[in-house]
Amino acid sequence: MGTGANRDVLLATKLRPPPLRDGFVARPRLSASLADAVSRELVVVSAPAGFGKSSAIAEWAARCGTPVAWLSLDDADNDPVRFWRHVAAALDVARPGIAAAVGARSGGVSTPSYHAAVAALVNELAESAETVVLVLDDYHVVDSAAVHASLTDLLEHLPGALRLLVATRADPPLPLARMRARGRLAELRAEDLRFTVAESGALLGAATARSLSPEATATLAARTEGWAAGLQLAALSLARRTDVERFVTEFSGSNRFVLDYLTEEVLDGQSAAVRGFLLETSVLERLSGPLCDAVRGRDDSQELLEQIEQANLFLHPLDDVRRWWRYHHLFADLLRARLAREQPGRVADLHRAAGDWFARHGLADQAVHHLLAIGDHERAADIVGEQVPAQLRRREAATLYRWLAALPRERLRLRPHLCATKALAALVSGHVEEVEPLLAEAEGGLDAGAESGPGLGPVPAVVALVRAELALRTGGGGAAVRHARDGLTLVDRADGYLEYFLRYDLAAGFLLEGAAEAAEPLLDELAVHPWAARADPFFAARTLSLIGWMRVVQGRLDEALRIYRNALDTWARPTDRTHLPDAGVAHARLAQISYLRGELDAAAEQAEAAVEQCRRLGRPRWQVTALVTAARIRHARGEDDRATEALDEAGGLAAGSGVAGPIAASVGVQAARIALARGRVDDVADWVRGRGFAPGDEPHYPREPEYLLLARFLLRRQPRQAVQLLAGWHDLAESQHRTGSVVEIRVLAALAHAELGDPAGAATILVDALALAAPHRQLQVFVDEGAAAAALLRELLVGRRLERLDGGRAVPHAFLSALSAAFHRSGHPLLPAARPGAVAAPGLVEPLTAREQEILSLLADGRPNRAIAEELVISVDTVKRHVTHLLDKLAAGNRTEAVARARVLGLLS
Amino acid sequence: MSGGPAFYEIRVDAVLDDAWSACFDGFVATEGPAGQTVLTGPLADQAALHGALARIRDLGVPLLSVRQLEPPSTS
Numbered sequence: 005m006g007t008g009a010n011r012d013v014l015l016a017t018k019l020r021p022p023p024l025r026d027g028f029v030a031r032p033r034l035s036a037s038l039a040d041a042v043s044r045e046l047v048v049v050s051a052p053a054g055f056g057k058s059s060a061i062a063e064w065a066a067r068c069g070t071p072v073a074w075l076s077l078d079d080a081d082n083d084p085v086r087f088w089r090h091v092a093a094a095l096d097v098a099r100p101g102i103a104a105a106v107g108a109r110s111g112g113v114s115t116p117s118y119h120a121a122v123a124a125l126v127n128e129l130a131e132s133a134e135t136v137v138l139v140l141d142d143y144h145v146v147d148s149a150a151v152h153a154s155l156t157d158l159l160e161h162l163p164g165a166l167r168l169l170v171a172t173r174a175d176p177p178l179p180l181a182r183m184r185a186r187g188r189l190a191e192l193r194a195e196d197l198r199f200t201v202a203e204s205g206a207l208l209g210a211a212t213a214r215s216l217s218p219e220a221t222a223t224l225a226a227r228t229e230g231w232a233a234g235l236q237l238a239a240l241s242l243a244r245r246t247d248v249e250r251f252v253t254e255f256s257g258s259n260r261f262v263l264d265y266l267t268e269e270v271l272d273g274q275s276a277a278v279r280g281f282l283l284e285t286s287v288l289e290r291l292s293g294p295l296c297d298a299v300r301g302r303d304d305s306q307e308l309l310e311q312i313e314q315a316n317l318f319l320h321p322l323d324d325v326r327r328w329w330r331y332h333h334l335f336a337d338l339l340r341a342r343l344a345r346e347q348p349g350r351v352a353d354l355h356r357a358a359g360d361w362f363a364r365h366g367l368a369d370q371a372v373h374h375l376l377a378i379g380d381h382e383r384a385a386d387i388v389g390e391q392v393p394a395q396l397r398r399r400e401a402a403t404l405y406r407w408l409a410a411l412p413r414e415r416l417r418l419r420p421h422l423c424a425t426k427a428l429a430a431l432v433s434g435h436v437e438e439v440e441p442l443l444a445e446a447e448g449g450l451d452a453g454a455e456s457g458p459g460l461g462p463v464p465a466v467v468a469l470v471r472a473e474l475a476l477r478t479g480g481g482g483a484a485v486r487h488a489r490d491g492l493t494l495v496d497r498a499d500g501y502l503e504y505f506l507r508y509d510l511a512a513g514f515l516l517e518g519a520a521e522a523a524e525p526l527l528d529e530l531a532v533h534p535w536a537a538r539a540d541p542f543f544a545a546r547t548l549s550l551i552g553w554m555r556v557v558q559g560r561l562d563e564a565l566r567i568y569r570n571a572l573d574t575w576a577r578p579t580d581r582t583h584l585p586d587a588g589v590a591h592a593r594l595a596q597i598s599y600l601r602g603e604l605d606a607a608a609e610q611a612e613a614a615v616e617q618c619r620r621l622g623r624p625r626w627q628v629t630a631l632v633t634a635a636r637i638r639h640a641r642g643e644d645d646r647a648t649e650a651l652d653e654a655g656g657l658a659a660g661s662g663v664a665g666p667i668a669a670s671v672g673v674q675a676a677r678i679a680l681a682r683g684r685v686d687d688v689a690d691w692v693r694g695r696g697f698a699p700g701d702e703p704h705y706p707r708e709p710e711y712l713l714l715a716r717f718l719l720r721r722q723p724r725q726a727v728q729l730l731a732g733w734h735d736l737a738e739s740q741h742r743t744g745s746v747v748e749i750r751v752l753a754a755l756a757h758a759e760l761g762d763p764a765g766a767a768t769i770l771v772d773a774l775a776l777a778a779p780h781r782q783l784q785v786f787v788d789e790g791a792a793a794a795a796l797l798r799e800l801l802v803g804r805r806l807e808r809l810d811g812g813r814a815v816p817h818a819f820l821s822a823l824s825a826a827f828h829r830s831g832h833p834l835l836p837a838a839r840p841g842a843v844a845a846p847g848l849v850e851p852l853t854a855r856e857q858e859i860l861s862l863l864a865d866g867r868p869n870r871a872i873a874e875e876l877v878i879s880v881d882t883v884k885r886h887v888t889h890l891l892d893k894l895a896a897g898n899r900t901e902a903v904a905r906a907r908v909l910g911l912l913s
Numbered sequence: 914m915s916g917g918p919a920f921y922e923i924r925v926d927a928v929l930d931d932a933w934s935a936c937f938d939g940f941v942a943t944e945g946p947a948g949q950t951v952l953t954g955p956l957a958d959q960a961a962l963h964g965a966l967a968r969i970r971d972l973g974v975p976l977l978s979v980r981q982l983e984p985p986s987t988s
Contacts, residue, residue, distance in 0.1 A: 053973040144970075173970055233973065259948050261927035263973055337971045345932040 014367070017290065017322030017330075019094050021062040021074045021139070025316060029207045031060060034197070038064040038169075041190035042137055045162050046183055047169040048176070051194040053334040054233025054263070057171045058141055060197065071098035071136045078289065080369050082148035083402035083433075088121035091138065095125070098136045102128050122157045123587070123620055129163040136166060142333065143172040150402070150434065152177050159183070161620065198230030211239030211316075212248075220252045227256045233334050237266035240316065244273045267338045270317070281308045282317070283346065286339030287354045287377075289370070290322065291329045298361040299354055352378040363387055372407050381415045385422060392425050392459045396501050397539040405429035413445075420449035421459040424466035431473055439474065443467050461499035465491040469502060472509040479665030481516025481706065484509050500535040504543070507533075512550060518705025520557045521741040527551050545571065549589060559743030561597050561780040568593045588617035592630040599637055600744070602784040602826040607637050624661035628654045632670045639678050640788065640830065651675050666706040673709045680716055681790065688717050703736040708745060715752050719792075723759035730756065747777045748785045755792050763799070770796055771809045778819040787826045794832035797823070801834055801846040803895040817910055820846035847909045849893045856893070857911070859886045864903045864912050920982040921962060923952040926975040936972075937965060949977065 038061065041047040049057045065072040075094040081087045089103075096103035102125070129136070146152065156178055159168065170176055183189035199207060204225035209215050216224075228234030238255065245251050251269075258265055271279050284300050285291055293306030309329055313319045318335035322328040331339070344351060359374035368391040375384035388407045395404045408416065408426040416423050423446035430438040450463055460466050468491030475483035488510035495503045507526055514523040527550060530536070536544045548567055555564035568590040591614035598607035614630035617623075631654035638647035651671055658668040676691040697714055701707075711733060718726040730753045737745035750773035757766035777783060786793050800806045801824070806815060824834045824846050835844035841854035852860065855876075862872045869887070873880045887899070894909075896902035906912045923940075929950040933942050940954030956962045962979070969976055 052975070053971055231973070259928045261929050261974060264927075264929065264933075333971070334973055337973075341933065341936040341972060344935040348935055 014290065014328075014370075015090065015093055017328050018076045018078070018090060019074055019097055020076075020322060021065055021072070022058050022320050024059075024063060024066060028059070028063075029203065029210050030063060031056075031203060034060040034192070035064040035067065037192060037196065039068060041192065042068075042070070042135075042167045042169065044190040045167065045188045046159060046178070047167070047190045047192070048178075048180065049169065049171040049192045049197075050175050051173070051192075051197050053173055053337070054231060054332075055194055055197040056199075056232030057192075057197065059232070060192075061139055061141070061169065061171055065137075065139065068137075071134065073098040073136055073138045074141065075139065076141045077143060077145050079145055079373065080403065082146060082151060082406060083400055084148065084150040084154055085121075085399055085402055087146075087148075087151045088125070088154065091140075092121070092125065095129075095136065095138060099129075099132070122154050122161070123617070125158065126161045126163050129166050132163070132165040134165060137169055138166060139169045139171065141171045143170045143176050144174045146176070148402075157620075197232070199225065199228075199232060199235055200230065201225045204228075204230065204235055207235050208239050208242065211236070212242045214248075216242075216248065220248060223252050223256050228262055231262065233332075234262045234266060236318075237263065237270055241266060241269040241273060263334070263338055264341075267335075267342060271342070274317075277304075278308065278312060278315075278317075281305070281312070282339055283343045284350070284354060286331065286336050286343050287351065287374070288358055289330065289336075289373070291319075291331070292327055295358065295361050299357045301357075356380065356383075359383065369403070372410075376407075376410050381411050385411055385415060385419060389419070389422060389459050393501055396428075396460070399540050399542060401429045401432035405433045405435065417445055417449050420446045420463045421466065423449060424463050424470065425459055427470045428460075428466060428473075431470055439470060443470060461502040462494045465494040465499070465502055465506065467491075468494075469506055469509065472506065472513065476509060476512055476516070479516060479667065479706065481513045484513030485517065488513060497534070501539070504530065504533055504535045504539075508547060508550070511554075515550065515554055515557065516706065518557065518708070518736070518740050518742055518745075520554050521739070523554050524558075524741070527554060549593075552590075552593060556593065556597060556600075557742050557744060559747065559776070559780055559782060561600060561782060564593065565597050568597070588614050588620075588623050588626050588630070591617055592626050592633065595630060595633045595637070599633060599640075600784050601781050602787060602822070604637055604640055604829075608634070608641075611637060624657055625663050625667050628658045628663050628667050628671065631657070632674050635674050635678075639674075639681070640784065642831070644678055644682065647678060648675070651678075666709070669707075670709060673713050676713055677716070680713070688713075692717055703732045705736070705740070705742075708733060708737075712748060712752060715756075719752070719756050719759055723756045726756040727753060727760070743776055744782065747773050747782055750776070751785055751789055751793060754796060755789060758792070758796055766796055767800060767805075767809055770800065771806060771815070774800075774806075774815045774819070774823075775810055778815045781819060781822065783819070783823045783826055786823060787830050787832075790830070791832050794827055794834055797827070798834050803847065803849040806847070817846065817908055821910065843911065845909050845911060847895075847905075848911075849895055852890070852893060852911070856886055856890050859883065860890060860903075860906055861912065863887070863890075863899055864906070918955060918957050920953065921956050921965075922978075922980045922982055923965065923969065924977040924979075925950050925952065925969060926977050929974070937968065940965075953982070 038047070049061060051057055065074070073091075073094040074097075075090055077087075077090075081090060092103040155168075155176075159178060162168070170178075180189060184191075201222055205216065205218075205221040208221060208224065224235065224238055228238060241251060242248060255265065255269075271282065274282070281296070281300070285296050285305075288295065288299065291309060293309060296305030296309065297303050306326075309319065310326060313321060313326075313329065318332035319329050320332065322330055330336075355374040355378040359371045359378075359380070362368070362371035362374065368387055371387050372384050375381075375387070384407070388404070388411070391407075392404065395401070405426065408422060408429060411422070416426065423442050427439050427442035427446065430436070430442060446463055446467055468487045472484045472487035472491065475481075475487060488506045491502070491506040492510065495506060497503055507530055511523040511526040511530065514520075514526070527547065530547045531544075531551065533547075536547065549571065552564045552567035552571075555561070555567065571590045572587060572594075591610050595607050595610035595614055598604075598610055611630050611634040615627055615634065618627035618630060631650045635647040635650040635654070638644070638650060651674055654671045655675075657663070658671060672691060672695075676688050679687040679691070692714060695710055695714075697711070701711075703711070711729065715726045715729050715733075718729065730749050734746065734749045734753065737749060750769050754766045754770040754773065757763075757769060773786075777785065786797065800809070801820065806820075827834045835846065835848075836851060838844040838851035839853070842851040843857060844851040858876065859872060862875060867875070869880050869883045873883045876883070891897070891899075891902050894902045894905045896905050903912070924945060926949055928944065928948055929942050929952075931942050933950075933952075934940050937952055937954065940952045943951050943953065945951045956965060966976065966979065
């Protein structure tokens with residue numbers, strides 16, 4: 005099926021303003037009003053059908069000199085993912101490049117976030133200086149709350165260079181009153197659009213090519229009440245009549261509905277062939293020659309279409325090649341009303357033929373539309389079933405949901421695979437409350453032996469996927485793993501989407517459980533999964549984001565950093581379609597990574613960006629995560645009041661938006677951690693009691709942060725218990741390949757050993773921790789333990805103690821320097837205070853004085869004592885004394901060794 | 914407000930002959946005062962009511978009022 009090409013053809017037809025036809029009458033006063041109106045952020049042109057809204061806007065658009073992006077909306081735009089893709093396509097005409105930037109940004113299996121598309125659009129246009137006006141025509145067809153909400157979202161963040169013009173038959177549920185009060189809204193309404201008597205005269209004159217008497221013009225203007233459609237129809241009737249006065253008299257004498265009367269007049273003036281054609285094809289929203297042939301069972305449609313367009317019979321071309329047309333909406337509705345009256349029996353046949361034609365040509369949306377219109381649910385369900393994988397691959401779950409919601413429940417119950425698919429589509433498109441009942445119906449239908457059908461794959465596997473997704477949403481990693489495993493036993497590679505997401509959910513479940521060792525092979529496989537290559541790039545980007553998370557857990561910070569930085573760069577580059585699902589997530593992760601590295605300024609910047617993005621995108625879980633990270637950063641900088649502010653905000657947000665599980669718990673953990681650092685032991689003891697810790701608790705990753713805080717609490721009071729507690733957590737983290745956790749636990753264990761009076765044991769453990777942390781520069785975990793950690797490290801950094809302990813796999817000096825600098829900033833310096841001019845460094849027994857540094861560099865040049873003495877104008881004995889001190893401070897046995905060691909310690913350039 | 918099936922009376926400011934009933938499934942059009950038409954008929958639920966109103970809107974027929982009628986007595 006040439007689906008892709010056809011879809012594009014139909015999309016292109018939505019992006020053209022209606023053409024200004026021959027005999028069209030300019031209405032300069034409306035153009036002037038619109039030119040004035042677009043100085044406001046939002047313009048609403050609201051008037052009943054046939055008032056000339058689109059024409060007035062098209063006339064202004066053709067002459068205004070401002071780039072105008074036009075989108076004619078239809079039923080299918082009730083899918084927010086589609087709606088925004090179409091908006092982006094419309095803007096792309098005026099601003100090439102935008103569609104690619106925005107295209108793949110919204111939706112996803114568990115994140116129905118069309119907000120992301122809005123944010124992308126806002127970002128794309130934020131830099132732009134030249135104004136573009138986005139016209140949304142026929143907005144009254146939109147009834148999706150999600151679309152209204154996302155448009156409101158756009159209005160709240162409207163870039164300075166974007167203006168919105170909405171044409172509609174009914175006032176849209178946007179914040180009109182508020183915007184009106186603030187002067188941000190301009191309106192054109194029915195009274196503005198009515199034709200004046202003079203305009204009526206011009207219209208009638210132009211269409212009939214003769215001048216009417218002022219009386220006749222006034223009569224027609226009054227009878228039609230300046231209604232554009234009425235005047236157009238009247239003009240069409242007049243054009244073929246010689247007895248103008250009689251027409252005017254009869255028309256004004258009739259009390260029948262204006263448009264009904266005039267439509268009949270116009271139709272009566274047509275040949276039987278044209279009249280029949282107009283009625284038969286009125287069921288079509290778009291017309292092409294072959295389609296009309298199929299619907300009518302004839303082969304002269306192309307000719308008739310061109311003839312009808314020539315005759316100005318409300319048929320608008322939608323392209324330049326005379327392939328697609330549409331009737332003026334009101335005219336089509338009037339024709340349809342007449343068809344229903346004159347040939348009620350034919351309506352269903354016409355729809356069915358149209359549905360068949362669209363189905364044959366791979367245009368499922370139109371096919372389903374026609375079949376649903378005549379209640380042919382059986383055929384509609386067939387087509388929907390066939391379309392499921394393609395719709396999901398394109399992330400159009402909301403469209404699937406809309407189709408499935410239009411099918412009666414009894415019909416669905418007979419098709420368990422559609423029930424299960426609807427549950428998935430409901431979950432993705434935000435109708436979570438419907439999910440469980442639908443799953444129950446799917447399972448009930450299977451038990452009752454209802455036939456399964458094509459679609460995603462085995463029904464129980466679809467049910468398992470939905471349950472795994474539900475579990476992930478509430479942080480239930482274990483349950484997600486169970487359901488995903490169940491599902492995976494039922495599928496194979498041929499099940500594409502289903503197999504991919506069961507694996508994805510399995511990996512995500514494992515990661516929630518901390519099982520990085522189990523997630524890694526799965527994610528390696530997903531990264532090269534063939535299904536993802538054919539699907540929307542969004543899915544691959546989401547998998548990459550999950551891999552980044554795994555790298556953080558594994559302590560492989562360099563790789564994690566690369567993934568999230570690339571993701572953000574890619575997201576900012578409009579020409580690349582491999583987009584990250586959500587910049588907020590990337591910023592939140594980057595904040596965590598920078599924090600772990602002690603890069604507090606960078607971390608603070610990322611955390612701020614994350615909070616802002618997540619607020620805008622409506623991602624409370626991530627917003628809480630970012631706020632907790634912000635609190636950690638602020639605490640590390642000694643800004644405890646601001647840290648508490650962030651935690652209060654995080655706590656309120658978590659409670660208010662139902663965020664539970666480890667993310668909600670992390671707020672309390674961080675607050676208790678700050679309390680502990682400030683010596684508010686009673687507060688911490690309260691927190692400990694509230695968490696219900698029990699001695700026999702098995703270590704389980706989601707609660708690790710809580711238990712590590714308990715260990716910190718026990719350190720000073722019951723160090724032996726702390727050591728015991730930490731041992732279990734250490735083994736779990738190590739077996740799950742969570743190096744990040746292993747380092748943290750070892751730091752705490754070292755502190756506990758120190759408390760137990762075992763400095764040698766403490767030193768050994770700490771050196772292990774340093775060796776693990778160094779490759780990815782994970783240093784904040786040491787700094788966070790404050791004075792106690794500083795005391796232990798200080799001992800290690802004197803002379804060659806560290807080297808003796810780590811037996812050759814030396815912790816790189818650069819890491820020690822960075823660690824030392826971070827401790828210095830935190831107010832717990834590791835190195836002794838050096839006098840002005842002196843230099844302290846890890847590995848020095850004592851700081852080198854300025855004079856000793858001079859002598860060191862002369863030694864490095866290979867100068868003998870005498871030469872040094874001459875150079876510095878001091879005695880040879882003094883040089884010898886300095887050299888002795890140098891060797892002691894560098895823990896070196898001779899000059900050569902001292903120079904070599906000085907190089908290692910970075911004291912010689 | 915009732916959510917179930919009920920009879921409604923929709924009053925429009927235009928003269929529609931009885932043939933229009935075909936466009937409003939199950940509705941009867943009767944002539945009202947001064948160029949008005951009264952459409953009376955059963956509607957299944959709120960969604961059906963909104964559907965009927967949208968159809969009236971889309972035909973450009975000016976809407977005057979909507980009223981739910983007492984259920985016809987079945988004695």
